[in-house]
Amino acid sequence: MKKDYTFAVARIRGREMSLLSNAAMEQLLASKSYDEALHFLADKGWGRSDERLTADNLLQAETEKTWETIGEMVDDMSVFDVYRLSDDYHNLKAAIKLCYTGANMDPERLFVAGGTVEPERIYKAIREKDYSLLPEGMSAYAAEAYDTLLHTGDGQLCDVILDRGALEATYAAGKKADNEVLRLYATLTVVAANIKIAVRCGQTGKSLEFIRRALADCQELNTEALALAALGGMESVVEYLAGTDYADAAEALKESPAAFERWCDNLIIRHMKPQKTNPFTIGPLAAYILARQNEIKCVRMVLSAKLNGLPDDMIRERLREMYV
Amino acid sequence: MELGLVYALTGAALASLLAGIGSAIGVGLAGRAAAGAVAENPDLFSKVLILQLLPGTQGIYGLLVAFVTLSQTGLLGGNPVAMSNATGLMYLAACLPIAIVGLISAIHQGKTSVASIGVVIKKPDQFGKAMLFPAMVETYAILALLISILAIFAL
Structure with missing residues (x-):
């Protein structure tokens, strides 16, 4: 029998209200110091009251809270493998x-x-x-x-x-999943990782054997062709990608590695957004977990930039679109 | 042997049965979403309760049609009237609109209520608008009820 996620999705809808919006992220970015950013997050309910207010505690607590929430709603957690x-x-x-x-x-x-x-x-x-x-x-x-x-x-x-x-x-877990968001996440994760590996190997002059060993098998990219392209450096990887379904990625890759990573995350977030209107499937739960991971990743970047006194523009280039 | 009364009773049974099943499914569906909403924000209870109850009306309409049919055929008072096959089949046909439309509309209304509960969770102040969406589905259940009642009274 197909599982019913109506109750869980309604709860997740409530939880989505406490996700950080783009505006909240801008506010966080506008914090004058690392401590001010931490207090801003604590005021938003981040972290646990019995723990010291540090970035590690805060982010670890939020990751745990996400899985605790999902664990309360779903009997079989293997769907989120x-x-x-x-x-x-x-x-x-x-x-x-x-x-x-x-x-x-x-x-x-x-x-x-x-x-x-x-x-x-x-x-x-x-x-x-x-x-x-x-x-x-x-x-x-x-x-x-x-x-x-x-x-x-x-x-x-x-x-x-x-x-x-x-x-x-x-x-493999993505191929087995019966939800589009989960399948897409798995595919894009592997595709993006393969592209990153190819670019880095090309830049560091790795051997073809090493590149072949590093690239994960997937149907969406011809790993052999990608490995050969990697030998020719960034230009030939971009050239190879232009002929695949990931031609947009090539553009982002040309801009900067950070722009490429942001492109990957934004693509997933954009595909997740239609899940907001789908109240009966596991899609909104999958989208929520991804939104939380994305949020935690962005907050980690902002906190680390605040701690090291990096300029806001540098962080902004790396910030992803938020789910809410 | 005349089976008219059997047909009429089948019609009454179908009206309450199918419309009741539809409502049970619809209310159950919306109830699960309502419980999820209240688990996160108990203040939403009264709003989501109304949305949960909307798909329940089809069951009441089915009951009403079954009741009128039983009354018209004398089954309610214990004095069943003699009825030809044709008349019995006409009662059965008269009950079908609310039976079938009740079943389908209640399920769809339940699904729409779930979606509206999602709206209320995100924007509680938009409850009035959110309630209109499942209420629209009700229109067709009311139309079916009207036809069933008019047909039964015309017999």
Whole structure:
């Protein structure tokens, strides 16, 4: 039977009222100092009253609150795997680096909340090299990445393997999703990441083999052609993209890397907006999570810019369109 | 054997049954949205309650038509009148407008109410306008009720 999300969507409608609008973001941007920005957010209900007012606490609390809210409304959280898998791979990366370096630090500090697997389980799997504790798919990447790191000591290669794992897992989860927003999110995440990888590899003069290893398989882009284009640098990547469905991305890419990242996020946000009028499907919930992630990302940028005294224009170039 | 009364009773049953089912679905749908709205903002209770109740009227119209049919055929008072097959079928036909339109309009009204509850959550001061959208669907249930009642009384 098709799941009914009428109750959850009505609740989400109420929650959407407390999302930061473009105007609120401008107000935040106009804060004279880092502290003033933090207090502005606290006044908007951000963070938890029993925690110290810091950017890390504030943003972590908001991420947790988002998943708590969704968890109250949805029985089966696996429908949101497209959003959560990257956190699993982040935690996996942290666990591998921690075990490899043997650093004496609290693993909790490195892990992020919101993944599909408990961070402790990931840590235990890596520490004991018992990859069967990890979900199918993740275990192979974990084994490959850890073995590569142990044998070569190349942290970047380890990251490349895990990043590709995260992208391919997200893409696969997107293909399985029965909602357009989730599918689109997964596809665009992988496409955008592949383009970014190609550009960066081209700029840093990586080998074709490395680029092939880094690019995640997806139907929307011909990864082989993209890898070859990457060898020719930014110009040839832009040329390649001009002949694909992502010709607009090429324009943004020519402008600046930040403009390209903003283009990716804005494209998703624009596709999400019609979900505002669809009260019976999981779409508005998916859109809300994405809107929250987008909001948290923007706030993180503003706070970090305020802390480092960067000019407002520099932040504005990176700010995304808000959902409300 | 004359089956006229059986047809008439079938008509009455369908009127209350289908229109009632439609209302139950519509009110249930709007109720879930209303509960979601109140979970986030309890002050919206009275507004969303009205929107939830709008799809409930079709069930009442079905009941009314069934009641009039039972009364006209004497079934209500316990003295059923002898009725030809043709007359019985005419009662059945007379009940069909509210039965079918009641079922479909109540479901659609429920969906429209859900959408309007979304408006009220975002803009509580626009309640008056939001209420008009599901109320528009009511028009067709009223038209069907009118035809069913006129036809029954004309028999």
